[in-house]
Amino acid sequence: MQSEINPIQMNLESILTTSVFEAVKTLYSVDTEINQIQIQKTKKEFEGDLTVVVFPFVKAARKSPEQTGQEIGEYLVQNNPVISAFNVIKGFLNLNISKKYWLETLSEIHEDASFGIQNPADDAKLMMIEYSSPNTNKPLHLGHIRNNLLGHSIAEIQKANGWKVVKTNIVNDRGIHICKSMLAWKLFGNGETPESSGLKGDHLVGKYYVIFDKHYKAEIQELISKGATEEEAKKSAPLILEAQKMLLAWENNDAEVRQLWEMMNSWVYAGFDKTYEQMGVSFDKIYYESETYLEGKSEVERGEALKAFYRRDDGSVWADLTGDGLDEKLLLRADGTSVYMTQDIGTAKLRYNDYPINKMVYVVGNEQNYHFQVLAILLDKLGFEWGKNLVHFSYGMVELPEGKMKSREGTVVDADDLMQEMIDTARETSEELGKLDNCTPEEIQSIALMVGLGALKYFILKVDPRKSMTFNPKESIDFNGNTGPFIQYTHARIKSVLRKATAQGIDFSSMISTNLEISDKETNLIQLITQFPATVREAGEEFSPALIANYTYELVKEYNQFYHDFSILKEDNQALIQFRLILSESVASVVKSAMLLLGIDVPERM
RNA sequence: GGUCCUGUAGUUCAAUGGAUAGAACAAGUGUUUCCUAAACACUAGAUCCGGGUUCGAUUCCCGGCGGGACUACCA
Incomplete structure (x- = not known):
């Protein structure tokens, strides 16, 4: 599957690897292990395109690294027509690849409409990716943004690597949290609705979650002042007791509670839909906790019958995971209501019933590492052979300069x-x-949307997902430098040149000549372009949109230098004009594909 | 206490065990009769500390120190 993804770049590397293998065998009579042959892009400050690290061969050669490099270099130039020259610095053998090779490669890439992107075959394996997974008691925040952007981008990247992907979302629409909002609305809301207040539905419900917390805290304080401990106060405050009662009523299908719940959830969904739409994310299948938790409950009961779980005297059900080096885990409360873990068991089972899943990926923050560790074990104990194969794509939190975001602290x-x-x-x-003075208001709006969201998305996605990242609300996200808009701008610039070329009647549909003297800057650009497929593959293997982001930045940075130092349309040589247009168009095309993998649109002008 | 993650310029981020640790922002300075200056160029600035493995360590291992998460009848 892999070697077919990008014949172009793979060819050069595998050709060179083979040549080096032969060289070492011929010169020193040893078979090198393939993974000992390290070929990397030559660093900027040195002459050459690709570099072979010679240290692994010096033992066999019994010569200095310099001399070994020299000998291998001579062999390669003589025996491989693609290699035009070499130089050795310390233990590094720098190879020049022939200009003709680069030009032919560019020509091939230019012909390839889906360069770097693989379309899933009919029999492709299926990956289900869960992301977003909001609670219905409050609006989405910056942490959700990271989650959603990562989920969406990873889905796109896996598709580009040939997977069939089902994007899914589990909406946590039931539980004690939503009861808190419902109760507060009932007590203090005076019938307020999104229509009456003008508030977006999710924000309105979130407001009552905060109101609940405020009153709840006040009750706790009062109880403490009357001599209760904090723990006692938290458990016995009237509001929390009332909310628990409401949860029980909900699970018992109380008509009034259910009606209130449906009304408030419908407000939230209308709000979420708007947010998702603007963010540009979507789902193929949405699960609701309210529709999966009963399955979870019955699984827990089945587990109890299997003696995998046990029931305490108070009626609560637990899993003893001390044998796995973990603690005991609650699965059903004493009052019979279910917890987060309960529904996750049910949801997992339903998903595997609904789809022929080959790989299940949960895009969930690293604060839940423990949860997923436990989930895998529980599913395993329940006899699901896929339980241990669940992948928790664990990403880092978004933090503020002061630390973690706290909804209660606003x-x-x-x-x-x-x-x-x-x-x-x-x-x-x-x-x-004054960039858009000639544009219609609709165009201006559409570009503002692309650029503003591009800045935000790139800012989030360029960071290694596993690491936590800092967001400073006081410093706005940049539009210059290593940013989304910089990349979008490069694309718009190229498109502008291409439009001018077309207007002048220049044909750059295909390459006239591959016998051209091109500059190092230009070969370097071609080389960068050839790395796109490998980058997409690596991003898929590593689950890292950041690799795509950083690659694209490097490409456009290089292109902007080229753009600055060379003229395209004012060049005398027609063949060179055509070549540079093709080069530019190929860069624009890769930039567009790459940004699409990040969920970022690129404008024709900006 | 236990488990896990993490520590790179003033700041935000890079670097399959490879060359002189790259960028961007912020600071300072240039470039526009020339295809979009949201650009380009220049200056200054960093691997928490101590060991080990290796020809070679930001990377791997051990020990400190610092930061964070989890360890709920919350989700």
Whole structure:
């Protein structure tokens, strides 16, 4: 599956590897292990395109690294027509690849409409990717943004690597949290609705979650002042008792509670839909906890019958995981209501019933590492052979300079607000620079959307997903430098040149000549382009959109230098003009594909 | 206490065990009769500490120190 993904780049590397293998065998009479042959891109400050590390061969050669490199280099130049020259510095053998090879390669890439992107075959394996997974008691915030962008991007990347992908979302629509919002609304809401308040539905419900917490805290304080311990107070405050009662009523299908629940959830979904739409994410299949938790409950009961789990005197059900080096885990509360883990068991089972899943991936923050460790063990204990194969794609938290975001302390960065802020800034910048003076209001809006969201998405996705990242709300996200807009700008610039070329009647549909003297900057650009397929593959294996982001940045940075130092349309040599147009168009095309893998659109002008 | 993650310029991020540790932002300085200056160029600035493995360690191992997460009848 892999070697077919990118014949172009794979060819060069495997050709060179083979040549080096032969060289070492011929010169020193030893068979080298293939993974000992390390070929890397030559560093900028040295002459050459690709570099062979010679240290692994010096033992066999019984010569100095320099001399070994020299001998291998001579062999390669004589025996491989693709290699035009070499030089040795310390233990590094730098190879020049012939210009003709690069030009032919560019020509091939230019013909390939889906360069670097593999379309899933009919019999491709199926990967289900869960992401987003919101609670219905509060609006989405910056942490969800990272989750959603990662989920969406990883789905795109896996598709580009030939997987069939089902994007799924488990909505945590039931439980004690939503009862808190419901109760607060009932007590303090005076019938407020999204329509009456003008508030987006998810924000309205979130408001009552906060109101609940405020009153709950006050009750706790009062109880403490009357001599209760904090723990006692938390458990016995009237509001929390009331919320628990409501949860029980909900699980018992109480008509009034269910009606309230449905109404408030419908507000939330309308709000979420807007947020998702603006963010550009979507799902193929949505599961609701309210529809899966009963399956989870019956699985827990089955587990109890299997003696995998046990029931305590108070009626609560537990799994003893001390044998696995973990603690005991609650699966059903004493009052019979279910917890997060219960429904996750049910959801997993239903998914495997619904789809022929080859790989199940959960995009969930690293704060839940323990949860997924436990989930895998529990499913295994229940006899599901796939239980241990679940992949928890564990990404780092988004932190503020002061530390973790806390909804109760009002330090969360709201997703809707942040996106709007980015879009507004993009529009203002465009206006200041006078870039879009000839555009219609609709075009201006569409570009502001692309650029503002591009800045946000790139900012999030360029960071290694496993690492936690810092977001400083006081410093707005940049539009210059290593940013989404910089990449988008490069694309727009190229498109502008291509439009001019077309207007002048220049044909650059295919390459006239591969016998051209091209500069090092240009060969380097071609070489960077050839690395795109390998980057997509690596991003898929590593589950890392950041690799795509960093690759694209390197490519456009290089292109901007080229753009600055060379002229395209004002060149005298027609063949060179055509070559540079093809080069530019290929860069634009890779940039567009790469950004699409990140869920970022690129504009034709900006 | 236990388990896990993490520590790179002032800041935000890079670097399959390979060359002189790369960028960007912020600071300072240049480039526009020339295809989009949201650009390009230049200057200054960093691997937490101590051992080990290796021809070679930011990377792997051990021990410190610092930061974080989890360890709920929350999700």
